[in-house]
Amino acid sequence: MEKVEKKLREEAKKLLAEKKVDVIVGYEAGTLPLTATPVFITTPEEADKLVWNSFCQHNLAKYVHDLISAHKDSQKRLKPEDRKRKVVGVVTKGCTSRSLVIHLQERQYERMDTAILGVPCTGYVDRKKLAAKLGGEEILEGSLDGANLKIKTASGEKTIALKEVLADNCLTCRINNPVISDSMMGEPAPPMDFASEYAGVDEFEKLSPEERWAYFEKEMAKCIRCAACRQACPSCYCRTCFAEQSMPQWVGISEDPSDTQAFQFMRMYHMVGRCVDCGSCVSVCPMGVDLRKFLKKLDKDCFVLFSQRAGEKIDFPAPLQDQRMDDKEEFIYSPGGGH
Amino acid sequence: MSQHDKPAGKKSEGWEPKIIAIVCNWCTYAGADLAGISRIQYPPNVRIIRVPCTGRINPFYVVKALQAGADGVLISGCHPGECHYITGNLSARRKFATLKSFLNYIGLEDGRTTFTWVSASEGERFAQVIKGVTERVRALGPATKLIKKLRDVSVAAAK
Numbered sequence: 001m002e003k004v005e006k007k008l009r010e011e012a013k014k015l016l017a018e019k020k021v022d023v024i025v026g027y028e029a030g031t032l033p034l035t036a037t038p039v040f041i042t043t044p045e046e047a048d049k050l051v052w053n054s055f056c057q058h059n060l061a062k063y064v065h066d067l068i069s070a071h072k073d074s075q076k077r078l079k080p081e082d083r084k085r086k087v088v089g090v091v092t093k094g095c096t097s098r099s100l101v102i103h104l105q106e107r108q109y110e111r112m113d114t115a116i117l118g119v120p121c122t123g124y125v126d127r128k129k130l131a132a133k134l135g136g137e138e139i140l141e142g143s144l145d146g147a148n149l150k151i152k153t154a155s156g157e158k159t160i161a162l163k164e165v166l167a168d169n170c171l172t173c174r175i176n177n178p179v180i181s182d183s184m185m186g187e188p189a190p191p192m193d194f195a196s197e198y199a200g201v202d203e204f205e206k207l208s209p210e211e212r213w214a215y216f217e218k219e220m221a222k223c224i225r226c227a228a229c230r231q232a233c234p235s236c237y238c239r240t241c242f243a244e245q246s247m248p249q250w251v252g253i254s255e256d257p258s259d260t261q262a263f264q265f266m267r268m269y270h271m272v273g274r275c276v277d278c279g280s281c282v283s284v285c286p287m288g289v290d291l292r293k294f295l296k297k298l299d300k301d302c303f304v305l306f307s308q309r310a311g312e313k314i315d316f317p318a319p320l321q322d323q324r325m326d327d328k329e330e331f332i333y334s335p336g337g338g339h
Numbered sequence: 340m341s342q343h344d345k346p347a348g349k350k351s352e353g354w355e356p357k358i359i360a361i362v363c364n365w366c367t368y369a370g371a372d373l374a375g376i377s378r379i380q381y382p383p384n385v386r387i388i389r390v391p392c393t394g395r396i397n398p399f400y401v402v403k404a405l406q407a408g409a410d411g412v413l414i415s416g417c418h419p420g421e422c423h424y425i426t427g428n429l430s431a432r433r434k435f436a437t438l439k440s441f442l443n444y445i446g447l448e449d450g451r452t453t454f455t456w457v458s459a460s461e462g463e464r465f466a467q468v469i470k471g472v473t474e475r476v477r478a479l480g481p482a483t484k485l486i487k488k489l490r491d492v493s494v495a496a497a498k
Binding site for chain 1: 446468
């Protein structure tokens, strides 16, 4: 991992010195122990801030989209011949690369607007899992020692296996190496345990509709509609979200549970073939809503029905942009049999 | 749909299923027309909304209809390959395959949402579809999930 970090800094310095990129979006050490936070680097000197470790959880594709669309807006008032391109370099793990592919499939920007610094990923630490392991105690000091975390709290030192606190989506991640990159830092990471990817979904499907509804209702009752999930999601980039639209008003603003259910249902349904399971929405949710249980189903359906996974292939249209004459249609109702 | 005749979610005497049918202008709407011209009888429980093409139907329409208290939602368009706009129904098929599956996954009954194809020459089939869907929804009883009940609460408070 240190080797990757070193190579990443060198590459970032090179790109910035040669003026091949205007800004590099990456991770720097957070202000609290065992955290990393996004950083925007514009000069070669700053490149040493960059880190790559098991605490880099953000999906940076969100920032790439934000930066490029803000830049494009600022260029609108210029004559076409005076407009400049802004190239954003981005530290990219598997899920980030898939989000970038989705943006490219959806023509949000062009491939030449980005410089992709690929990093091998072995998963990030889930802060909520870690807090639960420590019984809510504050982390005073911490370091990563091989496959273990060494943590100092008020009640003494603890050693926790990294594997025990990795996020659920990382444990069963299928694509943990970038699907596209301009330069790859180090060797690709070993695969994660993706065979059990849909275990949670399969189990949930076996429940009766009443049990499933009870679970959905219970989870959605927690939601306070702060829309943090939407803000963190790299696939949620609409200028006006349907949730704020007033003509027509898709989602009511009352405190009726059905309004929250409809909001969450619709936001999640938007993720058909677009959710890369990066865990951003889950990690930012202040109420701990189990969004992944539902989002993973869309991912499964997308693969079962259309044999595609979100952001897996760049030269291929996204599942809902495309259609085939022979798509499966078992769900079509036929009263007399036949079609 | 803005008027609830009866409080949603309560099985009351003389309850009749309320079904929203969103149909495409070129095939199913013409099919419904043919059923009418041919004087084929079918249950009067369905409220038809005509749209240019099934590809135009936003999946939110289905959620909105359910939230407003529809007991069932039917969507019908041209058979694959016969779309007036060439591939509108094929795009719709992908959307609705995932929508129905997701609605079922969160616990909605399978019979609440129905997707089918009825062509302009299939007046008989249209009547059969409406009969079939009405029976399915009737068997399920009044809708209880995803419904916005706030109106009922305010109505009760006003009394």
